Amino acid sequence: MAKLCGKGLWLAHSYDLQRAAEMAASVSATYLLVKVGHGPYYFPETTRVMVKRVRALGYHPLAWVQITDRVPQDALKAIIEAQTLGYEATVLFLGTAMVTGDQMRPLAEALDNVEIPRERLFLATPPPAHLPDPRVLDVLAPICQAGWMPLAFAAWGNNPEPVIHRDIYQTLDALSLIWDKTPEVYPVLSPLHRIAGPAFLPEELIPWIEELSRHGLDFFSVYHAANTEKVLWPLFQSLNVRCQDESGQPATPEPLAAGMPDIPQPVYITVATSDTVWGIINRHGLTKQQFWAWNAHLWESRGLPRDPDYLQEGWRIRVK
Numbered sequence: 001m002a003k004l005c006g007k008g009l010w011l012a013h014s015y016d017l018q019r020a021a022e023m024a025a026s027v028s029a030t031y032l033l034v035k036v037g038h039g040p041y042y043f044p045e046t047t048r049v050m051v052k053r054v055r056a057l058g059y060h061p062l063a064w065v066q067i068t069d070r071v072p073q074d075a076l077k078a079i080i081e082a083q084t085l086g087y088e089a090t091v092l093f094l095g096t097a098m099v100t101g102d103q104m105r106p107l108a109e110a111l112d113n114v115e116i117p118r119e120r121l122f123l124a125t126p127p128p129a130h131l132p133d134p135r136v137l138d139v140l141a142p143i144c145q146a147g148w149m150p151l152a153f154a155a156w157g158n159n160p161e162p163v164i165h166r167d168i169y170q171t172l173d174a175l176s177l178i179w180d181k182t183p184e185v186y187p188v189l190s191p192l193h194r195i196a197g198p199a200f201l202p203e204e205l206i207p208w209i210e211e212l213s214r215h216g217l218d219f220f221s222v223y224h225a226a227n228t229e230k231v232l233w234p235l236f237q238s239l240n241v242r243c244q245d246e247s248g249q250p251a252t253p254e255p256l257a258a259g260m261p262d263i264p265q266p267v268y269i270t271v272a273t274s275d276t277v278w279g280i281i282n283r284h285g286l287t288k289q290q291f292w293a294w295n296a297h298l299w300e301s302r303g304l305p306r307d308p309d310y311l312q313e314g315w316r317i318r319v320k
Contacts, residue, residue, distance in 0.1 A: 008030070034087070235297075
């Protein structure tokens with residue numbers, strides 16, 4: 001399978017498709033990830049119908065299976081059927097499951113005994129430091145050669161720098177020994193403070209967007225569409241990926257030369273007490289229309305009108 005390029009949205013249920021399609025159009029996503037199994041349970045009707053519906057809407061279908069400690073090898077049926085029915089790849093999602101490496105061995109052995117291309121299997125897990133048993137990577141990574149989808153969630157810590165830089169990107173040297181190569185890294189963002197917690201306000205999500213952008217991305221995804229408030233959509237839309245062409249459409253990804261500059265990422269400032277909307281517009285050479293297109297969510301998320309006379313100290317305002 002070719003490297004992923006663009007943006008993806010996770011669907012926890014088939015009835016999330018309409019909202020996911022609306023969000024995908026807004027944030028320029030190209031992949032929809034459909035849940036086809038949970039633990040030992042396979043969802044045959046969802047698996048069969050959704051691949052057709054996703055393709056009919058013009059998106060790439062990926063399947064995902066939530067792996068649990070309940071007979072994990074039984075997830076094999078969902079994985080095989082997803083590949084057979086035409087999903088482009090399948091993601092093994094561990095989430096916060098309290099699973100051990102020993103519990104995953106029957107699944108790895110089962111996958112090793114069937115003809116599923118390893119380059120069509122992804123592994124989605126918390127960063128190693130936040131896994132109950134990091135040995136699950138030793139067991140599953142060799143099977144999932146398409147790449148790693150690290151869960152860059154605030155559940156692991158409120159500060160994005162250590163979660164993304166230290167716990168994800170600084171572990172790649174060690175993970176390359178497990179994968180026998182440096183794995184492709186496709187981060188997964190969550191719009192929530194915790195796995196099932198309150199949603200981010202826009203200014204709380206911005207530092208996570210900025211930290212990811214510093215590492216350069218070919219693909220990232222959002223878990224999941226139904227949990228993502230519309231006021232956050234412009235932020236996910238603003239996060240560029242390196243393999244998109246000037247029209248914003250995914251281009252055929254090619255290896256990036258060392259030192260090659262990334263696509264410019266959004267620039268934000270922190271509002272000071274003396275700042276005004278008109279002052280920021282003039283200082284940064286913005287038009288009124290562009291300012292509101294980028295920043296109206298700060299007012300709307302609080303139920304406020306777009307009032308240029310109201311600006312709150314500490315807000316993060318996009319200026320480029």
